[in-house]
Amino acid sequence: MSTAAADTTNLAAEDIRFIKEHLGEWLAEQSLGKPPAVYEIELRERMVRVEEELRHQRELIKTILEQMDKRFEALQKELDRRFEAVDKRFEAVDKRFEILQNEMNRRFEALTRRIDRFMIWSYAITLTVGGLVVTILKL
Template structure:
């Protein structure tokens, strides 16, 4: 069963009233105000969550950079140690 354009127009025209009736008999204007207030609260909460996420990602970036610096430092130490071992091996072979 498909809807005709007349059915769709009827639904659009009456939907707000039907929702208002389901909202404990509040008039459409009151129901609309409540919906707008809810939307504002949701938008504010989304802004806060966005800010928290941004801060969290910044902290993760800082931690990653710190870990990268530590890993670079350790790699340099390993490279120095390998060079020392190569030099020792060459000195041993030379004897």
């Protein structure tokens, strides 16, 4: 290797070292010209504010979820109350149908008795008239 090639290799290594040493300063200079310590403190303060805001958001979400739970519980109670009212209405309708059914059964039994009596009387009258007709014809 020639000395010119070695110089360019050493020069490149020196450049890399120099860039590494001064990179933080250059970035801090680009950040509104503040020194690295002030920039770092500002970043930490921002991080603290972000963490506080996240904590606040977490608490806010927790509060919202608790309120939603309460609303769901209230809604569930209201739905339970309404379903109980509907059940009571169905029970009342069921009792009314049962009463009507019993009333219809009673009426059908009375009608059946009347028809049975009618049939008995009709049969008896038919036999009596038939017997009288036969007796009159024999005489």
